């Protein structure tokens with residue numbers, strides 16, 4: 416494992432203990448709410464209508480998996496390298512009787528067979544941990560059955576540039592859109608190294624994996640707002656998240 420990945424995995428094992436401490440609260444949220452955002456559901460609804468088998472890459476606390484099953488998915492297999500996150504996600508899904516199964520594994524390189532998924536779902540802080548997006552996209556594409564979909568809903572690659580000032584949006588002096596990486600100074604903190612890629616690089620990685628792009632959208636809202644922060648950069652003038660839907664060619668079997 417390369418040094419950044421080792422360091423980040425240690426940071427994520429520590430950060431994922433939050434899912435254990437907040438187990439009951441997350442269980443309540445999973446039971447009573449839907450963690451998928453409206454703009455995700457708008458794009459996913461037609462795909463979910465066919466009761467897809469889903470693979471969720473970097474599944475974290477797994478709330479989205481319970482929401483995907485509730486919205487129509489036949490089953491979800493979550494893959495994450497945090498054993499702590501996987502154990503609490505599996506316990507919660509079992510408790511709620513949701514058809515979710517979890518695997519501890521480093522990505523890319525999911526230990527799942529080729530063509531096992533109708534939908535590969537990922538995002539909400541996932542791509543920044545992938546050292547090579549072309550390898551990631553190839554791994555996602557190989558998991559798809561012919562005509563299966565890749566769905567990504569992520570932080571916009573420009574979002575790390577915005578300060579969290581509440582009066583005016585500003586650009587951080589220590590960040591650049593074309594930088595390759597920066598050290599996380601918020602969550603999960605402790606020096607985890609986040610990768611950067613431009614929107615064009617993300618799209619080109621998906622195209623290079625042989626997938627057909629069906630939809631790309633940019634949104635002013637961030638996918639996540641830390642408690643107590645109301646940054647001016649999130650109030651509509653700047654891009655903060657994006658979604659991407661791509662399809663593997665070929666007819667469904």
Ligand SMILES: C[S@@+](CC[C@H](N)C(=O)[O-])C[C@H]1O[C@@H](n2cnc3c(N)ncnc32)[C@H](O)[C@@H]1O
Nearest residue numbers: 427473474475476495496497521522539540544
């Ligand atoms: C910000 S969380 C997002 C998780 C999920 N999308 C959610 O909303 O809960 C990022 C997740 O990626 C996982 N992760 C980071 N790098 C990984 C890697 N190389 N292989 C597998 N999992 C990884 C972390 O353990 C963490 O659970």
